[in-house]
């Protein structure tokens with residue numbers, strides 16, 4: 001079980017773990033057959049309606065779980081071989097991601113897996129889904145959302161209220177972000193927390209978001225935001241969490257371009 005769970009959350013051991021996953025699926029199918037047999041037996045035995053319905057509920061639950069698992073496996077396979085997810089499967093995979101994530105974190109914890117590993121996998125699959133779609137948003141509809149900890153801790157300027165207050169000294173990535181804002185005409189919001197981030201989204205009404213944050217905040221944001229495509233960029237934390245964090249500005253720019261014109265606006 002530990003190895004199977006590891007396969008689901010690890011992007012690097014996909015090929016070697018395929019056999020083990022098939023083993024798990026086989027086990028679930030056998031379980032399904034046993035439950036069906038039990039249902040038939042109970043019906044023949046003229047059991048109460050409750051005892052007849054219960055096995056079928058279990059069967060449906062297992063079938064649902066299997067479908068979601070297959071969808072997740074499919075998305076991870078597409079990610080591994082760098083192929084797009086079929087358009088008709090993007091929404092179902094999104095659902096499977098949302099449903100399976102709490103399950104994976106609960107299974108992963110007692111097995112000793114770092115939550116951030118699971119969150120990272122979540123962000124990668126989410127991004128792959130978004131990258132499987134074509135977008136052509138207006139620049140003013142695209143927003144970068146970053147946490148306050150990106151700002152140099154020694155800088156007293158109130159860039160959360162207005163990023164334009166930045167003096168562009170180059171000591172932190174706020175300077176780079178303003179460069180991207182000028183270059184593409186997109187919006188930028190720097191938030192001190194989840195509540196403010198949600199408020200900025202309500203106020204600025206973006207149609208697409210490039211979110212930069214730690215794994216925990218990213219996943220919480222991804223689960224909160226519905227109906228808006230979000231590309232997640234995990235920040236770097238050279239001095240530990242929540243202070244003087246950094247970002248891969250090239251990844252951020254690539255994400256912006258995907259929303260603007262699907263990367264065809266290369267200079």
Ligand code: SF4
Nearest residue numbers: 152155166167169172
């Ligand atoms: S680039 Fe310089 S002025 Fe701007 S927020 Fe960072 S430290 Fe402050």
